[in-house]
Amino acid sequence: MRILLAEDDQTIALGLVTALRKEAYAVDHVEDGAMADAALMSQAYDLLILDLSLPRLSGIEVLTRLRHRKNNTAVLILTGRDGVDDCVRGLDAGADDYLAKPFALAELFARVRALTRRGSGNTNHIVFGSLSYNQADREAHINGELLKLSARELALLELLVLRAGKMVGKEQLIDKLCSWGEEVSSNAIEVYVHRLRKKLEIGDIRITTVRGIGYSLELAPSGSNH
Incomplete structure (x- = not known):
């Protein structure tokens, strides 16, 4: 399974890339929204892990463009913002799930497994x-x-x-x-x-x-x- 991680915090990104690769996922990392948008247009992914607070192009804009292209890649939103408004906006824009920072890796892995299973159309x-x-x-x-x-x-x-x-x-x-x-x-x-x-x-x-x-x-x- 191939995952795109769009996260501008280098410490968080390094930790997630390392952890996900240990779980046998192929992971590509981009640090801004424009790079995420370009990657999604040039490569097929099983899952997009998308931080909402990205430079150059917001996570919401990346998600909106993705869905406007009729791309059904599963999307897991990451947000460190207070409140639920941004998560609601993300879900309304077409995200499949969200996690608020900070989060436990075990919970992230569970969400990733659920979304990749859903995308493949297979049961557990x-x-x-x-x-x-x-x-x-x-x-x-x-x-x-x-x-x-x-x-x-x-x-x-x-x-x-x-x-x-x-x-x-x-x-x-x-x-x-x-x-x-x-x-x-x-x-x-x-x-x-x-x-x-x-x-x-x-x-x-x-x-x-x-x-x-x-x-x-x-x-x-x-x-x-x-």
Whole structure:
């Protein structure tokens, strides 16, 4: 899942970017409204975390422009302002949820999970063959056994299981898994896929490869786990 964070407070932004990346999200950060508006026109995001008090272009204006472009990206407003008027304006302008500063990271993560689930149109619990994936907890089990996955492997599995049975292109994986400035090659994606494929071998699912196109999560043929 890819997130755009529009926050001009560098201390808050650094903390949020670090925390969200540890949760296996790809995060891009901009520090003013004009940069946020430009990023939203050039890149598809699963979620926008938007501070209302941005320089150059206010958060409300960024949100208004986004919705005028018929862009339905989920939006979580952050505000440190007193009172509820600004939050009400944000919700009326098309925001999906809001958090008032200061807030606990656990609450932010819960809001992020809820909004990204809503955007993907999926429920908390996804079952595909012997694989069970819980989007709320971001945990995967095969035959009831917890899979120990790195942040990148978890993000990759989530992308594949949300599109189980459908082809996911390499460029799409790179786009969703990587933040700005990260140099992740096609070969690196192959390494992540290989590692994840090995961990899925205990179940009845597999990652199939269409060379030059991408990958798909499929049920293994009867009698085979490979």
